[in-house]
Amino acid sequence: MVTPAHLAAAAPTVYCNPNRPTTPADALAALAAGNDLWATGQQEHPGEDSTRRSCVDQYGQTPFAAILSCSDSRVPPELIFDQGLGDLFVVRVAGNSDTLVGVQSLAYGVDHLGALALLVLGHQKCGAVNEAVKSYPRPAADFVRIIYPAVRKARIIVRQSGGDPNNPDLVLPVAINQHALLTAVRLGSRQPFRSLVKQGALAIAAGVYSLDNQTVTMLTS
Numbered sequence: 001m002v003t004p005a006h007l008a009a010a011a012p013t014v015y016c017n018p019n020r021p022t023t024p025a026d027a028l029a030a031l032a033a034g035n036d037l038w039a040t041g042q043q044e045h046p047g048e049d050s051t052r053r054s055c056v057d058q059y060g061q062t063p064f065a066a067i068l069s070c071s072d073s074r075v076p077p078e079l080i081f082d083q084g085l086g087d088l089f090v091v092r093v094a095g096n097s098d099t100l101v102g103v104q105s106l107a108y109g110v111d112h113l114g115a116l117a118l119l120v121l122g123h124q125k126c127g128a129v130n131e132a133v134k135s136y137p138r139p140a141a142d143f144v145r146i147i148y149p150a151v152r153k154a155r156i157i158v159r160q161s162g163g164d165p166n167n168p169d170l171v172l173p174v175a176i177n178q179h180a181l182l183t184a185v186r187l188g189s190r191q192p193f194r195s196l197v198k199q200g201a202l203a204i205a206a207g208v209y210s211l212d213n214q215t216v217t218m219l220t221s
């Protein structure tokens with residue numbers, strides 16, 4: 001088990017998740033592998049038994065990934081990545097946005113608990129992003145307005161590709177992807193995430209979950 005430098009002084013004595021990835025790349029690969037099992041109906045439901053329950057109680061948590069995802073009840077990270085107790089440090093908020101308290105929670109997950117990957121996970125048919133697409137650019141609730149930069153960018157992308165930026169059916173899927181990407185970029189510009197990435201102790205990624213086929217696709221800007 002390799003312990004990141006920033007955690008060496010406080011390394012846990014016991015890892016309750018014995019197959020815990022040890023590098024940022026392996027952490028992302030483990031999420032992808034778990035999603036493959038979920039999408040194909042072959043979930044293994046790891047880390048739910050009495051051994052894991054008592055272990056995390058006695059020795060604490062060593063999550064390998066921190067996830068910022070939507071509150072949507074159709075997208076529970078532990079299920080769609082087929083992970084167990086102590087594996088994922090999750091912040092959920094409608095629209096998977098980087099709210100102040102949420103960011104501070106994610107910072108705890110990576111800086112204190114040693115999560116190796118930070119994934120911003122958007123999803124198909126997101127109600128929060130849909131609300132932002134419909135409301136833009138008028139005044140709206142905070143959780144809607146925080147998505148406006150992604151809507152603005154999505155409208156530009158749709159227009160540049162020859163589509164109608166006032167067609168919500170065209171803008172919504174682009175805005176969902178852009179919101180996950182922009183949120184990941186913003187997180188990567190902040191501490192402690194920026195330094196951890198620079199040290200090679202953390203990978204930051206953006207992904208989108210399909211309700212149609214239950215797969216997570218990683219996004220690139």
Ligand SMILES: [Zn+2]
Nearest residue numbers: 070072126127
């Ligand atoms: Zn949503």
